Amino acid sequence: MIKNRILSGVQPTGNLHLGNYLGAIKNFVKLQRDYECYFMLADLHSITVFQDPKQLRENIIETAAVFLACGLDPKKNVIFCQSSVTGHSELAWIFNCVARIGWLNRMTQFKEKAGSNKEKASVGLYSYPTLMAADILLYKATHVPVGEDQKQHLELCRDIAMKFNNDFNCKDFFTLPEPIITKEVARIMSLKDGTKKMSKSDEAEASRINLTDSADDIVQKIKKAKTDNDLIPDTEFKLVDRPEARNLINIFSILNGSTIEKTLKELSGKNFSELKNKLSDVLIKEIVPIGKKIKEFKKDTEAIKRILKIGSEKANIESQKTIKEVHKIIGLSLS
Structure with a gap:
């Protein structure tokens, strides 16, 4: 049993702001003292809506620089790019086959993000909660720092873990992660409209x-x-x-x-x-x-790339342990 391990991340979509800082990153800095932490740049999640490739590469570097500037220590934590660890995508597909359509239909955040044009939304935007579950369970994280708007996704993650454990008769294989919700960190709202969350996509x-x-x-x-x-x-x-x-x-x-x-x-x-x-x-x-x-930090992008490379290598080693076990459990391994 892994004790006190955290997985969390931030989408590298540019313009990180006060809401990202107070709602997530500042809390990450506190958590690194007491937990084994995996912090990812959630670049696979970011492409659920179109991203300019050149801009995405720049945003990945900038988001990593933000992590470092805010005080995340790459010697204490595993800081990595989600897309650099193939286990995320592989386990997400397996979880797509475990999760039920009815579960995803209940996800309120998809309805909010897709709005009235949900037929034109990407399949990725619809199914990304299963990728989020894979992100967490790949490392058998025991705790996940979440805001109020992410609690439903963590509940889905727990449902997927329980169903997998039950379907394949492997009790307690996947740990059911617990949320870390810091009550005093409320949602930070727009300076122009207090009913809307502060957003990097806001044109204003x-x-x-x-x-x-x-x-x-x-x-x-x-x-x-x-x-x-x-x-x-x-x-x-x-x-x-x-x-x-x-x-x-x-x-x-x-x-x-x-x-x-x-x-x-x-x-x-x-x-x-x-x-x-x-x-x-x-x-x-x-x-x-x-x-x-x-x-x-952005003056030395090569140093940032080295930090991400080292982090990705550590994350890949840990994730492959889970992938190999999953393959054996569900019958994909012939050995």
């Missing part, structure tokens, strides 16, 4: 704080961030119908290592202009140094 540059933004960029974006005309309230309940206000207060609280309740106690009755000034200051302190490190 001012809707997000990029990890490469300068101090001036941050000040201007926060200054123009949408709020409302009311003062900062004294209780969280009074933020229920004020999504933009709640979003800024939430971001400020997380960056300060505090809670919304404590922030409201400190700032209740004040104008949002005061919160915006304070938020700009803490963002500059947190984000600008990361942006500078990203630029430094």
Whole structure:
């Protein structure tokens, strides 16, 4: 039994932002102290929608630079490209034959991403939860850090693991991974629309704080961030119908290592202009140094490629143990 192993990843689609950082990468940095961690650049997941090949290659390098700049240690963790480890695709196909269509039909994220044109969506976008299950179970990860919007996919992963174990009478072969959900890391919403998640695909540059933004960029974006005309309230309940206000207060609280309740106690009755000034200051302190490190790491792309190559080799060795066992269990191995 593998103890305390984590698998997680980020799609290399460019423009990594504050939501990616607070929702995932900052948490990765904390988790590396206590877990054996496999962190992948989920490039196979990224191509469920069309990616320009040249841009994808650049995004892979940049995302790896972000990992390093934020504090992920390649000596402690296995940092690798998903596509460099063939076991991900191979196990995903096997899981396509284990999972049921009805299970995938219940996946709400596909419905959200495909929208009204689901008939034109790629098969990959529809079936990528089985690839996600393969990513996790390939390394027999015991824990997976997930946001609220990914919990359903982890439940599907557990369903696939249980069905495989039952179908092939191999009790406990695949570990049922447990979610790690950090409650204080809520979804970071758009600076322009508090009902929508901060997104790198949003055409409005001012809707997000990029990890490469300068101090001036941050000040201007926060200054123009949408709020409302009311003062900062004294209780969280009074933020229920004020999504933009709640979003800024939430971001400020997380960056300060505090809670919304404590922030409201400190700032209740004040104008949002005061919160915006304070938020700009803490963002500059947190984000600008990361942006500078990203630029430094990107100056030596060969060093980044070496780190990814070493990580991929380690991941491949571990993944092939699982693939060989799976082949034997399901009858694909003649030895």
